[in-house]
Amino acid sequence: MDVKSYQQWISQFYKQRNWYEYQPFIRANFLSEEVGEVCRAIRTIEIGRDRPDENKMGHEQQLENLTEELGDVLDNLFIIADKYDISLEEIMNSHKEKLQNRYKNSFQKG
Template identity: 60%
Template sequence: MSTKEYNEWIIDFYKKRGWYDYNPFIRTCFLTEEVGEVSRAVRSIEIGRDRPDETLLDQSVLHNNLKEELADVLDNVLILADKYSITLDEIMQYQIKKLEQRFEE
């Protein structure tokens, strides 16, 4: 699946469940929550959680959890962008241009 196809698929998925209807301010709160979950997933991989009430998880489980949380962040970014009529391609092109101009060698 291409990034464009995924972008369209996730927007449709969210719309079918009524999740797309949340306004951008609320969506940003969801994004912030998911970024925190990415932080927790990375911490678990890198230094562990050191909690006696939790069992140690296999690295493959931790890695899959990180993929899940990164996907949740991506989904929220795509939905926010769509609400402002910004495509993933536009975001990527904008970033490439910005970085090339900023760090010209």
């Protein structure tokens, strides 16, 4: 699925469940929460979690968990962008241009 199609799909999905109605300020807090869960998933993979009240996960389960949490972050980014009528393609292109201009002397042509 391409980025544009996914952004449209996830927006419709959230609207159907009345999750889309949260204002961007609240959605940004959801994003922050999900970023924390990504950090926790990475910590689990990299250094582990010494918690007797948690079941240990195998490496594949850890990667599945990280993938799920990254998806939650991505969805929140898509919804915030959609609320401001900004496509992810526009964000990617704009950011790429910004980096190329900022570091134009660092890029080698090839």
